[in-house]
Amino acid sequence: MTTSTFGSERELSPEQREGLLTTLKARFEKNMNRHPGMKWVSLQAKLEALPDKLWSLHEMERTGGEPDVVHYDSKADEYTFVDCSAESPKGRRSICYDREALESRKEHKPQNNAVGLAADMGIELLTEEQYRELQELGNFDLKSSSWVVTPANIRNRGGAIFCDRRYDTVFMYHNGAESYYGARGFRGSLKV
Incomplete structure (x- = not known):
């Protein structure tokens, strides 16, 4: 970093x-x-x-x-x-969900993970609720997606959740926490 x-x-x-x-x-x-x-x-x-x-x-x-x-x-x-970038921040894409997911990958590891990078930056990942509130202020992630805070019951089973906006609707999905894509990053929040 x-x-x-x-x-x-x-x-x-x-x-x-x-x-x-x-x-x-x-x-x-x-x-x-x-x-x-x-x-x-x-x-x-x-x-x-x-x-x-x-x-x-x-x-x-x-x-x-x-x-x-x-x-x-x-x-x-x-x-x-x-x-509030239109798409998931470019400098935070192609990353898996957390350190555990990163370490579980045997090949083609991404350079970082969302939870760890957010902590390094001194910010927090958005929750699903915060993500939906942001979407009330505009149209975000029309071509990208963003990891959001994953509940323990999902994460403990190897999954993680992410959100995006398609068809004028905000969707919440799941993936393996170790997955990563060029169009998926994360959005953060900071209280001042």
């Missing part, structure tokens, strides 16, 4: 930080339907005080996720960012 060379592995340079904030602000302002009534100024102040969260957002952006705010919890004063 490529990380920043400024200071520590999880620290952005001032230029990276400013570039990311500029990108996030432009996306925020362009897509107000995803966060009606929210103000960028409040969010920016919070982001500037949390460099570890900015690093995770940078990783989401670097891998093609196009993160944007989709929820604000006023009680917790917490914003939720989700990958």
